[in-house]
Amino acid sequence: MSGFSSFIYRNNELYAESISLQQIAHEYGTPCYIYSRSALTRAYQEFDSAFTSHAHLICYAVKANSNIAVLNLFARLGSGFDIVSGGELQRVLKAGGDPRKVVFSGVGKKIDEMRMALTADILCFNVESEAELLLLNQVASEMHKTAPVSLRVNPDVDAKTHPYISTGLKENKFGIPINEAERLYSSAKQFSHINFMGLDCHIGSQLTDLDPFVQARKKMFDLVDRLEKQGLQINHLDLGGGLGIRYADETPPSIKDYVSALCASIGQRKKRILIEPGRSLVGNSGLLLTRVEYLKHTPERNFAIVDAAMNDLMRPAFYNAYHEILPVIKGKGTVSNYQIVGPVCETGDFLGHNRKLTLASGDLLAVMSAGAYGMSMSSNYNTRPRAAEVMVDDNNIYLIRERESVDQLMAAEKILP
Numbered sequence: 146m147s148g149f150s151s152f153i154y155r156n157n158e159l160y161a162e163s164i165s166l167q168q169i170a171h172e173y174g175t176p177c178y179i180y181s182r183s184a185l186t187r188a189y190q191e192f193d194s195a196f197t198s199h200a201h202l203i204c205y206a207v208k209a210n211s212n213i214a215v216l217n218l219f220a221r222l223g224s225g226f227d228i229v230s231g232g233e234l235q236r237v238l239k240a241g242g243d244p245r246k247v248v249f250s251g252v253g254k255k256i257d258e259m260r261m262a263l264t265a266d267i268l269c270f271n272v273e274s275e276a277e278l279l280l281l282n283q284v285a286s287e288m289h290k291t292a293p294v295s296l297r298v299n300p301d302v303d304a305k306t307h308p309y310i311s312t313g314l315k316e317n318k319f320g321i322p323i324n325e326a327e328r329l330y331s332s333a334k335q336f337s338h339i340n341f342m343g344l345d346c347h348i349g350s351q352l353t354d355l356d357p358f359v360q361a362r363k364k365m366f367d368l369v370d371r372l373e374k375q376g377l378q379i380n381h382l383d384l385g386g387g388l389g390i391r392y393a394d395e396t397p398p399s400i401k402d403y404v405s406a407l408c409a410s411i412g413q414r415k416k417r418i419l420i421e422p423g424r425s426l427v428g429n430s431g432l433l434l435t436r437v438e439y440l441k442h443t444p445e446r447n448f449a450i451v452d453a454a455m456n457d458l459m460r461p462a463f464y465n466a467y468h469e470i471l472p473v474i475k476g477k478g479t480v481s482n483y484q485i486v487g488p489v490c491e492t493g494d495f496l497g498h499n500r501k502l503t504l505a506s507g508d509l510l511a512v513m514s515a516g517a518y519g520m521s522m523s524s525n526y527n528t529r530p531r532a533a534e535v536m537v538d539d540n541n542i543y544l545i546r547e548r549e550s551v552d553q554l555m556a557a558e559k560i561l562p
């Protein structure tokens with residue numbers, strides 16, 4: 146456990162702030178996502194203060210955890226938002242977020258989503274291709290509006306992370322190659338309904354090394370300089386998200402060092418810096434609470450079959466990602482080597498392999514660092530209703546999303562006449 150965790154053992158029992166996880170399981174059942182308000186707040190404030198006096202906007206990447214209570218909390222702290230769909234925009238608006246602090250990323254924006262974002266008067270579209278720019282110009286023209294745009298540049302930097310979440314290499318689908326971005330920016334006049342206001346990049350997620358961020362930042366600063374030499378004006382520079390967190394023994398840079406590295410050598414470039422952190426704001430502020438249903442011992446393996454599964458937390462199955470798994474009550478018996486698996490009918494349905502634990506059926510386990518890309522990537526596979534979500538705030542527990550019912554899952558489906 147690290148970072149902003151508010152999850153701590155007291156007398157061998159795991160608590161979320163001052164609330165016992167046993168109590169949460171008793172009141173809300175399992176599986177259940179639990180977030181800590183103070184951990185979320187501290188993470189945001191650490192980013193905010195790391196900028197010192199430099200003009201900046203933190204645009205929380207909604208995809209990491211899109212519960213509207215989480216969005217509302219960040220909105221109240223002054224955060225902006227990085228969205229990738231019309232659905233995420235609707236969430237931000239419902240959560241009370243300020244559309245003037247919203248940037249819209251993503252390679253496949255649809256016309257309806259463009260219209261929705263133009264109507265909401267968002268801060269900026271992060272445009273990822275020439276085709277998208279042409280379409281946005283046309284949509285804005287039809288609406289008699291001007292679309293504010295940053296070109297998302299692909300800086301061709303190796304983020305040294307899992308290949309599925311590396312986005313800044315030239316072979317990735319994201320962004321526009323630097324020289325093409327320069328050409329598009331220089332031909333700004335032909336886009337009568339576009340206001341080119343910024344540049345953007347995002348090189349990947351769960352980066353544990355500063356060097357790729359520094360390489361990308363240098364390439365972006367050089368591009369700003371070249372464009373400004375041509376008399377073009379850049380108001381802001383969006384350097385994306387991607388700062389990693391500690392899941393196991395990673396040693397990601399601190400938020401302070403990361404922000405300093407982004408702002409280093411900014412010199413006379415008086416640009417507002419935008420960032421789009423997701424995981425580093427929410428990852429270690431949440432856990433997934435699950436109960437052991439059965440223990441199964443075979444000659445080869447010990448399985449602990451729990452009531453959370455790959456549909457609740459996809460990261461282990463999808464990326465072979467590691468999440469620490471802690472007993473809610475530290476047991477005193479013999480330690481065994483367990484495969485922690487869910488009830489879903491896939492061999493890939495596991496939450497952790499080879500975990501040394503003392504377990505009995507009925508025990509509660511906490512899957513740690515599950516605040517980011519946990520609930521937001523969950524599914525209903527095997528017709529499993531999504532888990533409940535609660536937020537602890539000191540002595541209080543708030544249910545921020547009820548457990549789904551199977552009736553809700555079936556509600557949109559129709560039988561043929």
Ligand SMILES: Cc1ncc(COP(=O)(O)O)c(C=O)c1O
Pocket residue numbers: 206209227250251312347349350351385386387388421422423424425
């Ligand atoms: C465009 C964009 N911005 C921000 C993020 C957030 O990244 P992270 O959660 O790694 O901070 C992502 C996801 O990688 C993204 O695709």
Ligand SMILES: N[C@@H](CCCC[NH3+])C(=O)O
Pocket residue numbers: 208310350351460517518522
């Ligand atoms: N879903 C990924 C992060 C992807 C970031 C989105 N661009 C994860 O769970 O680690």
